[in-house]
Amino acid sequence: xxxxxxxxxxxxxxxxxxxxxxxxxxxxxxxxxxxxxxxxxxxxxxxxxxxxxxxxxxxxxxxxxxxxxxxxxxxxxxxxxxxxxxxxxxxxxxxxxxxxxxxxxxxxxxxxxxxxxxxxxxxxxxxxxxxxxxxxxxxxxxxxxxxxxxxxxxxxxxxx
Amino acid sequence: xxxxxxxxxxxxxxxxxxxxxxxxxxxxxxxxxxxxxxxxxxxxxxxxxxxxxxxxxxxxxxxxxxxxxxxxxxxxxxxxxxxxxxxxxxxxxxxxxxxxxxxxxxxxxxxxxxxxxxxxxxxxxxxxxxxxxxxxxxxxxxxxxxxxxxxxxxxxxxxxxxxxxxxxxxxxxxxxxxxxxxxxxxxxxxxxxxxxxxxxxxxxxxxxxxxxxxxxxxxxxxxxxxxxxxxxxxxxxxxxxxxxxxxxxxxxxxxxxxxxxxxxxxxxxxxxxxxxxxxxxxxxxxxxxxxxxxxxxxxxxxxxxxxxxxxxxxxxxxxxxxxxxxxxxxxxxxxxxxxxxxxxxxxxxxxxxxxxxxxxxxxxxxxxxxxxxxxxxxxxxxxxxxxxxxxxxxxxxxxxxxxxxxxxxxxxxxxxxxxxxxxxxxxxxxx
Numbered sequence: 001x002x003x004x005x006x007x008x009x010x011x012x013x014x015x016x017x018x019x020x021x022x023x024x025x026x027x028x029x030x031x032x033x034x035x036x037x038x039x040x041x042x043x044x045x046x047x048x049x050x051x052x053x054x055x056x057x058x059x060x061x062x063x064x065x066x067x068x069x070x071x072x073x074x075x076x077x078x079x080x081x082x083x084x085x086x087x088x089x090x091x092x093x094x095x096x097x098x099x100x101x102x103x104x105x106x107x108x109x110x111x112x113x114x115x116x117x118x119x120x121x122x123x124x125x126x127x128x129x130x131x132x133x134x135x136x137x138x139x140x141x142x143x144x145x146x147x148x149x150x151x152x153x154x155x156x157x158x159x160x
Numbered sequence: 161x162x163x164x165x166x167x168x169x170x171x172x173x174x175x176x177x178x179x180x181x182x183x184x185x186x187x188x189x190x191x192x193x194x195x196x197x198x199x200x201x202x203x204x205x206x207x208x209x210x211x212x213x214x215x216x217x218x219x220x221x222x223x224x225x226x227x228x229x230x231x232x233x234x235x236x237x238x239x240x241x242x243x244x245x246x247x248x249x250x251x252x253x254x255x256x257x258x259x260x261x262x263x264x265x266x267x268x269x270x271x272x273x274x275x276x277x278x279x280x281x282x283x284x285x286x287x288x289x290x291x292x293x294x295x296x297x298x299x300x301x302x303x304x305x306x307x308x309x310x311x312x313x314x315x316x317x318x319x320x321x322x323x324x325x326x327x328x329x330x331x332x333x334x335x336x337x338x339x340x341x342x343x344x345x346x347x348x349x350x351x352x353x354x355x356x357x358x359x360x361x362x363x364x365x366x367x368x369x370x371x372x373x374x375x376x377x378x379x380x381x382x383x384x385x386x387x388x389x390x391x392x393x394x395x396x397x398x399x400x401x402x403x404x405x406x407x408x409x410x411x412x413x414x415x416x417x418x419x420x421x422x423x424x425x426x427x428x429x430x431x432x433x434x435x436x437x438x439x440x441x442x443x444x445x446x447x448x449x450x451x452x453x454x455x456x457x458x459x460x461x462x463x464x465x466x467x468x469x470x471x472x473x474x475x476x477x478x479x480x481x482x483x484x485x486x487x488x489x490x491x492x493x494x495x496x497x498x499x500x501x502x503x504x505x506x507x508x509x510x511x512x513x514x515x516x517x518x519x520x521x522x523x524x525x526x527x528x529x530x531x532x533x534x535x536x537x538x539x540x541x542x543x544x545x546x547x548x549x550x551x552x553x554x555x556x557x558x559x560x561x562x563x564x565x566x567x568x569x570x571x572x573x574x575x576x577x578x579x580x581x582x583x584x585x586x587x588x589x590x591x
Contacts, residue, residue: 092547098584099540127539128418129567130560 005079005088005096012118013136014069019114021064028057078134080145085125087132103127109142194254196268201241203252215241215252223266227384237262241269266388283370283446287433292366295412295434296359297352298404300527305351305358363433370447377429387429391448393418395537395561396568398428399440401528409437413444416563428563452532453518457511464554464574465507472503502526510572512557514583521559523572531570537561543580555580 032050039045071091079086085104088096108124115121121142123134187207194203199217204210224240231237237259241252257265287295317325332340364381373391378384398414405411413432435443445451476499479492506524513520519538522530542558549555555577559570575583 090544094545094550096543096581096584097540098542100536100538102536103539129539129562132540 005077005086007078007080007137009073009076009134009136010118010120010138011073013120014073016114016118016120016136017069017072018065019117021061021068023114024064025057025061028060029054032057072135076135078137080148085132085145087134097132099125099127099130099132107146109139109146111139201265201268213252217269220269222388222390223269224388225262225266225386229382231256232384235259239265241265281369281371281376285368285432285447287363287366291434292360292363294408294410295363296356298402298408298410298434299355299359300402300404301355301358302348302351303526305355306348309347309351363430366433368431368447375431375447377431389417394448395533395563396570397444397448397452397532399437399530399532401437401530403526405434406528410434411437411440413440416561416568418562418564428568453513453515453520455513455515455520457513457520457522458579459511460507460574461554461576463552464510465504467548467552467554467574468503468507468510469500472499472506475499507574510574512572512575512579512583519559519583521557521570521572523570529570531559533559533561533570539567541584543577543584545577549574549577553577557583 032054035050036047039047039050075089075091077088083101085099085101086096087099088094105126105128108126109121110124111121115136119139120136121139122136123142123145125132125134184207188205191207192203192205194201196202201215201217203213203215205213220241222242224242225237226240227237234256235258236256239254239257239262320328361381363379365379365384367378369376369378370391374388375391376386376388378386395416395418398416399411400414401411412430412434414428414430417429431447432440432443441452441454473496476493476496479490483490502524505528509522509524509528511522514535517534519533519535520530521533522528539560539562541560543555544558545555553576554574556571556573557575557580560567561570562568
């Protein structure tokens, strides 16, 4: 399955992930600074663990800024067909999922403040037994799909 | 209360709690009432916080009665009422109801049932004890029980004093191979015996009944279970041919039933504990009014055989490594031929089939399992590829269907990628 599906994750999602990475970095840094300050004021523990942790946090930031977004963008793809949604993901173990439209019970779109900035949303498709996620796509597309699927009503009377 | 002396207060506290919970129990019982109203069941409960729950008849999927030992002594029954979409727990449970009241409840929800319902069933199957004994003797759970035994002994071993373990070791290594084999055989015999008892307790008195589109299963020697479900809730049919059953041409017919929690001890529900393989299709078509495709399955590509054998062999890398520490581990290699044989069978038995309406998957872990799924029942379908499979253009297909525990997944390994994608791209018939 070297071939990808038609649609890719929206490239602006990279920025969302990067901003999130920064926020995460900021919070970690605050905690570390908090530790150092408390140490200076009240405790007298060694300072070096804080610097080691900070080194890790820096490394994580670099990874989250420059490497992870590109990988995530490359490994996700999806495709809406007339009767099914296809989602492909995975770096080493590649997984292609096919969810028949008629089986979909509901669709959740979700966007945090950062995602809203870029007019993106994540999409979660739920069937009676399974859950599938597309991490980032245009809000328009997401809402459109959600509307489309509600049109395809349950088709058989013996459905569960 | 004097110091150091036994004080009655120590006894009073737990007694007080017991009394209090007893009182609360009584009050909860007093305030728990239910009533019927046209097409609804209304349950009121709560001492301070009053709760009222209305259950519409039409929403009810099934009503199950369960009798534990205590229930049977007091001639009571617990009632579980399930509605569509209640996957995690029964929507509605009453822990103890008088038996005739329980049956009234059941009848209220299961329309048009007269008093002597026994004769009303249009199909009835009772597993004979002849069949049940055969099933018990060949049930695969012996492996499970052996592993439990092994775990138990290994734990006990740790707590024995060194003197005893040393003596045991000495005895073990000095005694001839004959004694060890005998000991092993004895353990297997015990495990087998336990598995037979366990099976009979669970499946004794197995009876299956059908009325129009409702199927009821009764089973259990000590704890009697009754499960009722509508025919259309069956999501997939499985033919399971255990290692000990296949040579005698017997199999078990299991089904996945959507949304139901009353068979928690089983992910799947057994429709028939044991039937002749040649008659399996007939049983299913009588009971479920549908004919399963009988066509031969498409086997795997010959090149997949190597991957199956490789996987069967690779688990023995560990014992070979360990044998550098203690040579005794090398004996594990005696199991290599067995594993390879099983690996070959897994390859040989794996296969798929599809027509416009159904998909059949066959695979073996220990037991050979054939799964029949109507395509529109498939919740989602996945094709996965590991780096090794990618190299050889193989892939694994996973089919997810709804079941009592949420979902059941069935996989066939090492199909050709093109084949797997074609299976996954089935078109759901636009209806």
